[in-house]
Amino acid sequence: MKQKLITILALLLLGASFSVYASPAKDRAALIKYYKKILPDIKFHDYIYGALAMNPDAKAQYDDIMSFPPYGIDLDKGKSMWETPFKNGKKFSSCFKHGGKNVAGNYPYFDNTAGHVVTFENAINACLKKNGEAELEYGGKQMGLLTAYARSLSDGMKVNVKVKGKAALAAYEKGKKYYYKRNGQLNFSCASCHVQSAGKFIRSDQLSMMIGQASHWPEFRGGTKITTLQDRFKQCQKNMRAKPLKANSEDYNNLEYFVTYMSNGLPMQTPVFRK
Ligand code: HEC
Numbered sequence: 001m002k003q004k005l006i007t008i009l010a011l012l013l014l015g016a017s018f019s020v021y022a023s024p025a026k027d028r029a030a031l032i033k034y035y036k037k038i039l040p041d042i043k044f045h046d047y048i049y050g051a052l053a054m055n056p057d058a059k060a061q062y063d064d065i066m067s068f069p070p071y072g073i074d075l076d077k078g079k080s081m082w083e084t085p086f087k088n089g090k091k092f093s094s095c096f097k098h099g100g101k102n103v104a105g106n107y108p109y110f111d112n113t114a115g116h117v118v119t120f121e122n123a124i125n126a127c128l129k130k131n132g133e134a135e136l137e138y139g140g141k142q143m144g145l146l147t148a149y150a151r152s153l154s155d156g157m158k159v160n161v162k163v164k165g166k167a168a169l170a171a172y173e174k175g176k177k178y179y180y181k182r183n184g185q186l187n188f189s190c191a192s193c194h195v196q197s198a199g200k201f202i203r204s205d206q207l208s209m210m211i212g213q214a215s216h217w218p219e220f221r222g223g224t225k226i227t228t229l230q231d232r233f234k235q236c237q238k239n240m241r242a243k244p245l246k247a248n249s250e251d252y253n254n255l256e257y258f259v260t261y262m263s264n265g266l267p268m269q270t271p272v273f274r275k
Contacts, residue, residue, distance in 0.1 A: 024163045024172055028211075028262055031195070035209045039199050047212030048266050054199055054206050065273045070223035071148075075271065078149030081142070086131040092150065095127035104154035105215075105268050108161065108257045110168035117171050117253040121147060121228075139247035144218045144226040151217070151270035159215050159268060161261040175258025178251055179210075184242025193236075214260040216272045223273055229256060 032044065039054070046053040052062050069075075082092050082100075093099035107120035118126075121143055125135040136143040163172045182189045190210075193202065198209040217229040227235075230252050234244035245252050 024169070024261055027176070028264065031211060031262060034195070035198065035211060039209065045266070047209060047263075048215050048269060050208030050212055051206040053212075062273060065223070069220070069271075069273060071220040071226075071271060071273070074145055074220070074224070074226065075149055075152070078145040078147070081146045082149050086128075086133050088131055090131055092124070092127055092146075095123070095130065100150060101153045102157040104151045104270075105157040105159045106161070108253060108260060110163070110165070110171055110257070112165060112167060115167060116250065117257045119248070119253055119256060120151065121248070122253075124150065139228050139230050141226060144228055147228070148218050148220075148226065148271040151268065154268045155270060157268050159260060159263045159266050161257065161264055163257075163261060171254045172258055172261065174251070175254035175256070178255050179258055184237065184240040186241050188240045188242075190236065210259060211262050212266055214256070214263040215266045216269045218271050219274045220271055221274050226271075227274075229259075 035042070035047075036044075042053045049059060049062070052059045085091050096103050104120050107123065108117045110116070111118045121138055124143065124146060125138070128135050136146065163169055179190045182192070193207050194210045194213070197207050200207055214229060217227075217232075219227045219232070221227045228247070230247040233252060233255060234247075237244040
């Protein structure tokens, strides 16, 4: 009898820990199912195109632009930043596995020692600091140019964000809570537009789904205006008439962790054009 009780208790505990740790995967699976239901014509691998996947004309124009991207010169600037040696002779590539190839899809990750989320931009600045160089302004133009090139080294890599352990899960949950929390004068949440209203129009814009939104940053808006993912968070918050947060704040980094997790399994492509 006692043994049976212990077995039941053990199973319950196991179940509890499973449900805790399985939740990001479950969240993602549920969301994929939901989008399939409301937007049955869009194939999963086309989610990376966001709103373009919903509009064949816009997608055809995009393909044209991407065959000869207007931001080629900017990408070259990023390349030369990435390749220019530091004063100590080392380069950015020395800070990353495989010289920085096929690594960007692992970011953001949760650093258990530091106890917080580390974005790719954080890793770039940590590299500069380690090598005695000045850090770049987070989300500034220079950081944008550098990461546009650095992330392009991971083109085709599948987004592979991991949420492992209690503290990582807590950061993920905070990001998720932020995504679903209504705020601002219009009382919208991120989900109001990109989950509940995905595929619908807001003025002339069709709303993309959250899955696929994080695999292609920075973007060159209008062809030349470099925009990072956290810049885009700010713009959306302004549209919501909410007060944008600071780039690299804990809330934004947790939000990026959550949003990027949802793009897991989709191939990276950086940078891209958006109107
Ligand atoms: C009032 C509606 C609305 C709300 C609320 C909103 N957005 Fe957006 N968002 C848009 C529109 C419009 C676009 C441009 C069209 C598109 O790509 O969906 C956009 C684009 C984006 C993109 C870029 C997609 C791409 O591939 O270029 C991201 C990322 C994003 N939003 C994240 C967020 C986050 C995170 C929040 C919450 C902080 C949020 N949005 C809240 C309307 C909204």
